[in-house]
Amino acid sequence: MATEDESAVKEPLDLIRLSLDERIYVKLRSDRELRGKLHVAYDQHLNMILGDVEEVITSVEIDDETYEEIVRTAKRHVPYLFVRGDGVILVSPPLRTS
Numbered sequence: 001m002a003t004e005d006e007s008a009v010k011e012p013l014d015l016i017r018l019s020l021d022e023r024i025y026v027k028l029r030s031d032r033e034l035r036g037k038l039h040v041a042y043d044q045h046l047n048m049i050l051g052d053v054e055e056v057i058t059s060v061e062i063d064d065e066t067y068e069e070i071v072r073t074a075k076r077h078v079p080y081l082f083v084r085g086d087g088v089i090l091v092s093p094p095l096r097t098s
Contacts, residue, residue, distance in 0.1 A: 016042055019093040026050070026083060027090040031058040036081065046085030053078040 009015055019038050026034040026048075036050030054077055061070045 013044060015093055016046075016048075016091060022094045023052075024050075024094065025090075025092040026088060027092075028083070028087045029089060030087075031060075032056070032087075033058075034081070034083065036078075043085070046083075046088045046091065048083050048085070050081045050083060051079065053081045055081070 009018065016038070020040055022038060023035060024038050026036075028034065033056045034050060034053055036053035039049045039051055042048035054075060057074045059072050059074075061072065062068070063070055
């Protein structure tokens with residue numbers, strides 16, 4: 001059973017540590033979003049390995065004739081993915097209920 005010290009959030013990376021083996025949301029540069037299971041491999045630079053990953057890539061184009069924005073999304077599933085930390089904008093742990 002986890003002690004109070006092990007489950008406390010004292011530093012930002014503690015939130016990552018408490019999310020090990022759980023599904024997390026990661027927002028990356030270039031309008032990419034990831035949802036996947038955080039494996040035991042991560043570091044202070046937010047390099048991490050995710051498993052069972054769903055990647056969503058959003059692109060916005062302008063129609064040359066009407067000048068309207070056209071939003072396109074592409075999705076793909078990846079069994080394992082190495083995420084380089086310098087592209088990470090946001091990491092969201094799973095919702096926790098007390």
